[in-house]
Amino acid sequence: DIYTGYYYYETRYADCVINFGNANSNKGSSTSEAWKYEKEVSYPFGYGLSYTTFSQEIVEDSFYFDNEHKSLSLDVKVTNTGEVAGKDVIELYVQNPYTAYDQEHNVEKSAIQLAGFAKTNTLNPQQSQTLTIEVDLKYLASYDKTINHDGVTGGYILEKGNYYFAIGNGAHEALNNILSQRGFDNLYHAEGSQINDKGVYQWDISNLEAFSFDSNGVESMYFTKSENGTTIKNQMEDVDYNYFKEGTITYLSRKDWHNTFPVSYVGLEEMAGMKDYLDSNVYKFTTSGKVDSNVKFGVDHSEDYDENNEPLVNADIASYKGRSFDDPNWDYLLQQITFDEAWKFSPYGGTKCIGFQSVNAPEVWQIDGPNGNVNRGYSANAPTVGYLAVSKSDPNANYLSCDMPCEPMIAATYNVELLEEEGEIFGEDTLWSRNPIMWAPGMNLHRSPFNSRNHEYYSEDPILTNILGKTFVKGGLSKGVILSAKHFAFNTQESYREGLCQFMEEQSAREMELRAYQGLSEDINYINDSGNEINALGLMSSFSRAGVCGVNAHTGLMKNILRKEWGFKGLISTDMVVAGNFFNPQDSVINNVTFMATSNAENLLNSYWTDYNNKSLVKSDPNMLQALYENMHFYMYALANSNALNGLAPGDVVDLNTKSWWEWVLISGGSLLGVGSITLMSFALYHELKSAKEEQENA
Numbered sequence: 001d002i003y004t005g006y007y008y009y010e011t012r013y014a015d016c017v018i019n020f021g022n023a024n025s026n027k028g029s030s031t032s033e034a035w036k037y038e039k040e041v042s043y044p045f046g047y048g049l050s051y052t053t054f055s056q057e058i059v060e061d062s063f064y065f066d067n068e069h070k071s072l073s074l075d076v077k078v079t080n081t082g083e084v085a086g087k088d089v090i091e092l093y094v095q096n097p098y099t100a101y102d103q104e105h106n107v108e109k110s111a112i113q114l115a116g117f118a119k120t121n122t123l124n125p126q127q128s129q130t131l132t133i134e135v136d137l138k139y140l141a142s143y144d145k146t147i148n149h150d151g152v153t154g155g156y157i158l159e160k161g162n163y164y165f166a167i168g169n170g171a172h173e174a175l176n177n178i179l180s181q182r183g184f185d186n187l188y189h190a191e192g193s194q195i196n197d198k199g200v201y202q203w204d205i206s207n208l209e210a211f212s213f214d215s216n217g218v219e220s221m222y223f224t225k226s227e228n229g230t231t232i233k234n235q236m237e238d239v240d241y242n243y244f245k246e247g248t249i250t251y252l253s254r255k256d257w258h259n260t261f262p263v264s265y266v267g268l269e270e271m272a273g274m275k276d277y278l279d280s281n282v283y284k285f286t287t288s289g290k291v292d293s294n295v296k297f298g299v300d301h302s303e304d305y306d307e308n309n310e311p312l313v314n315a316d317i318a319s320y321k322g323r324s325f326d327d328p329n330w331d332y333l334l335q336q337i338t339f340d341e342a343w344k345f346s347p348y349g350g351t352k353c354i355g356f357q358s359v360n361a362p363e364v365w366q367i368d369g370p371n372g373n374v375n376r377g378y379s380a381n382a383p384t385v386g387y388l389a390v391s392k393s394d395p396n397a398n399y400l401s402c403d404m405p406c407e408p409m410i411a412a413t414y415n416v417e418l419l420e421e422e423g424e425i426f427g428e429d430t431l432w433s434r435n436p437i438m439w440a441p442g443m444n445l446h447r448s449p450f451n452s453r454n455h456e457y458y459s460e461d462p463i464l465t466n467i468l469g470k471t472f473v474k475g476g477l478s479k480g481v482i483l484s485a486k487h488f489a490f491n492t493q494e495s496y497r498e499g500l501c502q503f504m505e506e507q508s509a510r511e512m513e514l515r516a517y518q519g520l521s522e523d524i525n526y527i528n529d530s531g532n533e534i535n536a537l538g539l540m541s542s543f544s545r546a547g548v549c550g551v552n553a554h555t556g557l558m559k560n561i562l563r564k565e566w567g568f569k570g571l572i573s574t575d576m577v578v579a580g581n582f583f584n585p586q587d588s589v590i591n592n593v594t595f596m597a598t599s600n601a602e603n604l605l606n607s608y609w610t611d612y613n614n615k616s617l618v619k620s621d622p623n624m625l626q627a628l629y630e631n632m633h634f635y636m637y638a639l640a641n642s643n644a645l646n647g648l649a650p651g652d653v654v655d656l657n658t659k660s661w662w663e664w665v666l667i668s669g670g671s672l673l674g675v676g677s678i679t680l681m682s683f684a685l686y687h688e689l690k691s692a693k694e695e696q697e698n699a
Contacts, residue, residue: 005445016036021254087119092166095175106253149224152233161204176189181200285618287622323641337356349598359636408455419472424479442485444457444486452494469520480644484537485540486540489551490513490546536570539568542575572634594635
């Protein structure tokens with residue numbers, strides 16, 4: 001269900017106030033008496049203290065609905081009413097209408113949810129600042145698994161009625177502002193809280209021409225397609241246990257808090273259709289299928305001629321720096337990659353990505369994590385001689401930048417400028433430590449206080465996580481680091497998380513954890529030095545299962561939602577493969593997971609992964625050939641837009657046979673200058689480079 005964190009506490013409180021859905025029941029009460037908010041919550045979500053005081057008010061007539069971009073905005077004026085200088089946070093919440101249609105079709109609605117936020121500058125006493133809060137309407141829509149549109153089932157809906165936008169010091173105060181405007185006065189106020197009669201804007205969409213409501217008051221056509229034009233439909237029906245055995249699990253619903261309150265389910269059994277998923281044996285090799293005409297491996301263009309009968313020249317990755325994903329010339333490069341290179345790339349992910357001699361792509365190191373570099377100090381990949389050598393006796397030689405504040409602390413600032421700067425700092429670190437791929441930020445939600453990975457995750461709220469995470473990644477893109485969020489998706493515990501089955505309805509999946517990640521693919525829109533728009537370039541998947549299916553093998557999640565619906569174009573790594581019976585290469589490859597994080601590939605290929613180790617089996621499968629080619633595109637695109645190619649110029653040859661694989665050059669400018677060069681010193685990273693011209697002269 002969607003009722004995680006404050007979505008539960010504030011919604012149940014609201015239903016107590018309006019006397020709806022048996023909310024006053026003792027089910028779920030910590031006192032065994034009638035449920036009361038003040039007995040359950042000490043500090044509401046979003047609540048904060050200050051050394052001074054502030055007033056906030058929604059500026060009259062500032063609300064603006066932009067139908068073309070499917071967004072809205074309003075202005076909030078903040079005034080420091082205290083005696084010392086300070087900053088304040090504007091938190092904008094929304095309450096969507098909860099209708100008879102929702103109750104009939106099991107569409108759940110939180111009574112309050114974060115819509116957007118902003119932080120003021122430092123305000124002196126009596127000083128004011130007006131800020132504009134922008135809201136993307138797609139994040140207000142509710143997912144309805146029963147709605148039909150465009151010949152498919154499942155999609156996002158808006159409904160007739162009032163959408164209440166409210167500000168407040170936390171979710172509870174904002175909710176009270178709404179309930180008060182709706183005429184309710186039996187409210188519980190936290191200490192120091194009061195009703196703000198200038199803190200609510202009521203938006204009635206019932207008669208707006210932009211929306212077309214059916215006889216049930218439902219608008220199902222406004223969000224039928226994603227940002228890239230893909231039709232949205234159900235993709236995760238099998239993540240619900242009821243898909244296999246109808247009526248087994250009852251999900252929490254606000255229409256009846258008492259009779260739907262969660263219980264423990266004992267004796268859930270393996271149902272028909274589950275076994276292959278549980279055995280991590282999902283994809284079956286086949287000789288049937290279709291390969292696009294552009295899919296080729298091992299092409300030597302130097303054997304061909306152009307229209308002027310001149311011999312062609314093979315391309316290299318350095319000549320593709322900064323290119324867009326849709327550049328039509330990618331095929332020319334990708335077709336040079338050999339089948340063996342593409343086949344090997346998936347299982348040999350490890351702590352570094354293998355190089356590609358065919359296109360002169362270097363090996364690329366990866367490091368963890370959300371709190372900074374925890375893996376390799378600055379001397380690990382540095383040369384031992386030369387101008388940029390790092391002496392082993394240098395007191396900072398093994399310095400690790402794992403000294404950043406944990407993500408919940410960062411999230412508590414509500415400061416997007418700070419998050420973008422943090423992303424830039426992470427990028428600077430990768431330029432010095434020579435690790436272009438970094439597994440950060442953590443983007444899962446705090447579904448339980450007992451998840452020992454919560455220190456890597458921002459919040460229980462999907463919108464706070466969404467905004468902070470994509471802002472952090474944007475900062476990193478300016479330095480060319482492939483900041484790769486983790487753990488996509490549903491990583492709700494640390495202990496015994498390998499292969500953990502997690503059941504949920506698609507609405508819960510889409511509106512909670514997936515909504516947190518969605519902005520990485522659709523909203524960053526960073527413009528690189530070539531003038532091309534890019535979003536996040538990396539992602540790490542989860543150990544967990546979506547229902548009974550391993551996340552990496554779930555086509556609906558990894559391919560249909562992430563790749564197609566959201567248009568994610570970067571690399572994807574599995575989480576660390578600790579046992580071969582939870583992941584396998586063919587399930588990962590076919591679902592466009594580009595590589596697997598393991599340093600034990602050789603043993604796994606000869607034990608658990610024998611099917612994939614049979615190259616002829618893989619080579620004769622058209623679907624696998626198509627997927628391998630697509631994965632090469634995803635990876636090479638990420639590489640071409642990162643600092644991994646700094647110092648690598650067109651025509652340079654990468655020598656993958658040397659032991660000392662990282663070398664440094666001092667770059668003064670020109671075409672060799674790479675992405676995200678460090679201030680005051682334009683230097684770059686390269687992998688045992690020898691110019692093609694020099695090789696010819698010495699031949």
